[in-house]
Amino acid sequence: MSPQIETRLADMGITLPDAPAPAANYIPFVQVGDLVHVSGQISNGPDGLITGKLGADLTVEDGAAAAQTCAISLLAQAKAACGGDLSRLVRLVKLVGFVNSTADFTQQPQVINGASDFMVAALGDAGRHARSAVSAASLPLGVAVEIEAIFQIK
Structure with a gap:
C-alpha cells in the first residue's frame, strides 16, 4: 500500500478490509487499459448491511455514513486491482x-x-473526481446506498 495512503487511512482509523466478493454473476472490477471499473459496492458496515430509505428511515448523516462504507469497499477493490x-x-x-x-x-x-x-481524505488531490448522485426507488437487499467507481492505475 502507498505509505501516504496508508498513513492517511491509519490517521482516520480505517483499515481496508479484503475486497468484497461479488454477490451474483459478475466480477468485482474490470481493467481496460489504465482504467479500473469497479462494480457497485453496497453499504455494508461492521454490523452488516446498512438498509433503509433516505427521507423515511434514515437521515442524511446516516446516508453519508453508509456512503463512506461503500467508498471503503471501493478502495479495497482498487487495492485488489493493483x-x-x-x-x-x-x-x-x-x-x-x-x-x-x-x-x-x-x-x-x-x-x-x-x-x-472519504476519497479526498484518503487519496488527497488524487481523490478528487467527477460524480453523479442519483435517487433509486429501491436497491439490492434494501441497502441505503450503492456506489460504483472508475480508477486510473499505473
Whole structure:
C-alpha cells in the first residue's frame, strides 16, 4: 500500500478490509487499459448491511455514513486491482452513487458526499473526481446506498 495512503487511512482509523466478493454473476472490477471499473459496492458496515430509505428511515448523516462504507469497499477493490499495491493508484476518476430514497428526497448529493469526502481524505488531490448522485426507488437487499467507481492505475 502507498505509505501516504496508508498513513492517511491509519490517521482516520480505517483499515481496508479484503475486497468484497461479488454477490451474483459478475466480477468485482474490470481493467481496460489504465482504467479500473469497479462494480457497485453496497453499504455494508461492521454490523452488516446498512438498509433503509433516505427521507423515511434514515437521515442524511446516516446516508453519508453508509456512503463512506461503500467508498471503503471501493478502495479495497482498487487495492485488489493493483495487486495489493495502492502506490499504483493514480487517481479516482469518477463515482456514480445511487441512494435508496423517497420520491420527494432531494439531498442525494449530500449523501454521496460521505464517499467523496472519504476519497479526498484518503487519496488527497488524487481523490478528487467527477460524480453523479442519483435517487433509486429501491436497491439490492434494501441497502441505503450503492456506489460504483472508475480508477486510473499505473
